[in-house]
Amino acid sequence: xTELRFWLYxxxxxxxxxxxxxxxxxxxxIAILAPFLAPPPEGHIDAYQIPRDGYSPTPKPPxxxxxxxxxxxxxxxxxxxxxxxxxxxxxxxxxxxxxxxIGILLGSIAGYFGGLVDEIIMRITDIFMAFPPxxxxxxxxxxxxxxxxxxxxxxxxxxxxxxxxxxRGDILTVREEDYVEAARGVxxxxxxxxxxxxxxxxxxxxxxxxxxxIGAVVLSAAALSFLGLGAPEGYADWxxxxxxxxxxxxxxxGNPLAYWYTVTIPGLFILFxxxxxxxxxxxxxxxxxxxxxxx
Numbered sequence: 001x002t003e004l005r006f007w008l009y010x011x012x013x014x015x016x017x018x019x020x021x022x023x024x025x026x027x028x029x030i031a032i033l034a035p036f037l038a039p040p041p042e043g044h045i046d047a048y049q050i051p052r053d054g055y056s057p058t059p060k061p062p063x064x065x066x067x068x069x070x071x072x073x074x075x076x077x078x079x080x081x082x083x084x085x086x087x088x089x090x091x092x093x094x095x096x097x098x099x100x101x102i103g104i105l106l107g108s109i110a111g112y113f114g115g116l117v118d119e120i121i122m123r124i125t126d127i128f129m130a131f132p133p134x135x136x137x138x139x140x141x142x143x144x145x146x147x148x149x150x151x152x153x154x155x156x157x158x159x160x161x162x163x164x165x166x167x168r169g170d171i172l173t174v175r176e177e178d179y180v181e182a183a184r185g186v187x188x189x190x191x192x193x194x195x196x197x198x199x200x201x202x203x204x205x206x207x208x209x210x211x212x213x214i215g216a217v218v219l220s221a222a223a224l225s226f227l228g229l230g231a232p233e234g235y236a237d238w239x240x241x242x243x244x245x246x247x248x249x250x251x252x253x254g255n256p257l258a259y260w261y262t263v264t265i266p267g268l269f270i271l272f273x274x275x276x277x278x279x280x281x282x283x284x285x286x287x288x289x290x291x292x293x294x295x
């Protein structure tokens with residue numbers, strides 16, 4: 001209970017952190033209530049497939065039937081952004097979850113044991129980090145075949161080296177502490193020393209980085225979908241919805257904002273989702289960073 005109060009106190013010290021928590025909670029509620037906010041049509045096989053009203057390339061403005069209008073190809077924007085929230089959480093949480101597992105495992109082995117094992121793991125991470133992340137992710141996605149699962153795999157493969165290097169650096173510092181030496185002296189196994197003594201005292205910077213990176217991962221996934229390398233056509237994905245609007249960002253002469261809703265609405269969902277996670281990452285930093293806690 002005392003620790004919970006301390007966390008709440010640290011979060012309240014930064015009002016923007018509370019704003020971030022509120023934004024993320026709103027998106028969580030939207031994702032949970034998606035079947036009620038935008039119920040799939042009767043007989044709809046895949047709930048993530050956006051309903052469409054014909055095949056006309058010209059978007060329709062917001063109406064009673066289509067609250068946010070339709071995109072090119074007559075896909076329902078409201079349905080797409082609501083169910084796209086679930087897609088965003090799926091991509092962000094899956095990628096960061098897998099990256100954390102890989103990064104913590106390899107970083108712990110490299111940092112704790114050192115020597116040849118450390119050299120091999122670090123040289124492999126250097127190879128991955130030598131390529132621009134988005135370009136490498138594009139190449140991997142093309143090789144695997146455009147799909148949302150390919151995007152998840154690609155973003156995981158380009159992200160794990162950063163986490164491995166970060167956790168390794170923190171473990172290199174912690175492994176020489178007296179309490180680690182004491183654990184070795186009483187005969188504790190390597191696994192027990194890493195799990196009970198080293199990781200709990202070195203993992204906080206990695207967790208802070210992970211909370212900040214969820215928004216960045218979703219942004220990268222949206223970029224890949226915009227390029228046609230993400231989910232199949234018609235799938236509820238914010239990046240793909242931006243792609244549908246690329247020919248309608250500027251309206252006809254004399255009415256340049258005629259189709260503003262096609263790009264603005266999915267763009268705002270991406271903007272606030274990323275902003276919420278960035279502010280939430282600041283909250284985690286305020287709570288978990290002991291140097292800030294002493295201020």
